[in-house]
Amino acid sequence: MRVFALSDIHIDFPENSGWLESLSVLDYRDDILILAGDISDSLARLRWCFDTLVRRFRRVLYVPGNHDLWVIREGGTDSFGKFRLVCELAQACGVSTGPEQLGNMSIVPLLSWYDYSFGPPGEQILATWMDFQACVWPAGFGMADVTAYFLKLNETTVTGYSGAVITFSHFLPRIDLMPRFIPPAHRLVYPVLGTSRLDQQIRRIGACIHVYGHSHVNRKVDIDGITYINNALGYPHEQRIATRQLMCIYQDGVPGAPC
Template structure:
């Protein structure tokens, strides 16, 4: 069984949805897909996308991204925590798993998360421009640190017996140095909303040797302190130089 990785497919964009429609329905029937978030905030499209992947792969593992929890255009008062519960239910109905998976001695564990400003404090410009601050809605008293802690508490804390190898995946970045040095300084305004150091602590506590992440829309494979990090974001249609727009095999079971 091959392991493929993909994130940030954003099927709200017609070109991205067209790519998925054209994906082979035969080539991956014995394989596993790690889908690391940011599909769409529109639930009918989310259902369609997860069903499309589920009928192409033997197993699909998924964590939602920030876009998947947007509540704009939905019922007033609905929170992004309620939206998360709905996303969990949709995934289950589609046969897509958000739970740890064990196969041939390998554990593949999803790590839920959010950004908690452990990568830096946001400036006023970011607070005004970042869509999550308008498109997400949290219960009273929830700030990003509370959100990150809430999701992190759901993650696996110990490795089951019989596991020889651990792999993990998240939507958000587990460490800031995953952002390449070539990224222009003007884009580093986004650093505070990219991820959380808590994620790296969790994956290392589990003994992960490989971690898939998304969110940054910058494809990368890099080894840091014994862990191989992979980002294979599909990205927006215009992002042709930083995304590959294809499935990437990261290993086998």
């Protein structure tokens, strides 16, 4: 059994949905896929994605991303309501949104948002970041409140696990996961990348691997005993920083073993 990681597949782009559909229906039947958010804000496309992947993998585990909680396309609810709809749809399609014990390994999804613990947002990001127009939260809810809401939901899963533990989230748990080569002009998005409070939960769980998404900057780095991995499909024009392949992160009880 192998465990693969993937995030930010953005299937609204035909190139990305075509890539997803091209995955073998035979090669991964005994394998696990961690899908770390950002599929589409369309429920119909989410269903298509889930159906496509469950036909290819033994098990698909998923956590929603920020794009998945946008409500401008379909409306009818706020983003907390959209979160519940997305999770219900995933479960109806046979996709797991909760912890899974698979042999000697546990895989634990962790919800989060951003709370500006990576820095204060500037005027440019406040004016241009699409979440601020496409997500709708209850009156009086700031980003720190949204983050606290999702982190509290994690508390039921922040318990002791036996064997190897892999956690995954859409958002970044620490800002030093961003590489030094990122130009200063592009760092304006850092405040909306995640929350440092998430890393505290990851370490309480005792993870050996944490998979994340959102940044579209693919990376594998070891920090204080945890291997952090981002394997984003990304937007079609981002081939320099993202990749268009599955990444095997665990096989037969060995993290990082050749797959």
